[in-house]
Amino acid sequence: MSTKQMLFSGFGGQGILFAGKFIAYKGLMEEKQVSWLPSYGPEMRGGTASCSIIVSDEPVGSPIVSNPDVLVAMNLPSLDKFEATVAPGGMIFADSTLIERKVERTDLKVFYIPATQLASENGMATLANMIIVGKILKELGEYDEEKITDALKKVISAKRADMLETNLKAMRIGAEN
Numbered sequence: 001m002s003t004k005q006m007l008f009s010g011f012g013g014q015g016i017l018f019a020g021k022f023i024a025y026k027g028l029m030e031e032k033q034v035s036w037l038p039s040y041g042p043e044m045r046g047g048t049a050s051c052s053i054i055v056s057d058e059p060v061g062s063p064i065v066s067n068p069d070v071l072v073a074m075n076l077p078s079l080d081k082f083e084a085t086v087a088p089g090g091m092i093f094a095d096s097t098l099i100e101r102k103v104e105r106t107d108l109k110v111f112y113i114p115a116t117q118l119a120s121e122n123g124m125a126t127l128a129n130m131i132i133v134g135k136i137l138k139e140l141g142e143y144d145e146e147k148i149t150d151a152l153k154k155v156i157s158a159k160r161a162d163m164l165e166t167n168l169k170a171m172r173i174g175a176e177n
Contacts, residue, residue, distance in 0.1 A: 004055050009082055015127070019132070021036060052068075069087050069090045079094055095115045115131040116128040130167050137175065
């Protein structure tokens with residue numbers, strides 16, 4: 001049985017919920033059992049946002065992720081709040097553009113991705129989230145461009161359909177870093 005529990009966290013406006021929804025749809029399209037549970041503060045942009053995602057071969061009993069296998073920290077408050085909760089042997093993906101400190105735990109795999117900087121340099125300032133998702137999929141051995149494209153087509157709204165190629169490019173950048 002394979003179950004991955006993930007927690008994405010950052011400021012509102014960083015695409016935390018979108019990234020989580022993408023992971024959930026990708027799991028659904030691979031006929032996995034999934035749970036997607038968004039959580040955000042009262043502020044729309046600038047407040048805290050987090051998203052719990054579970055992708056499993058078995059039915060998901062609870063959508064609550066207390067000890068994620070994978071933590072995405074898009075800002076320092078997120079790393080400070082959730083670092084201690086990651087399951088031993090888990091992974092942390094940190095946006096090193098916005099997080100200057102290093103992870104203190106030694107029982108985890110840690111990836112420092114300058115996602116915000118890479119997004120800015122490549123003319124896709126709002127896609128640091130998808131750069132990190134590309135890195136996650138690469139590290140989990142789940143980077144399959146065809147499956148990624150299919151899932152993106154489900155989560156990108158019709159009025160933003162022109163963003164498909166840009167999202168794919170962002171994920172490629174993440175996978176290559």
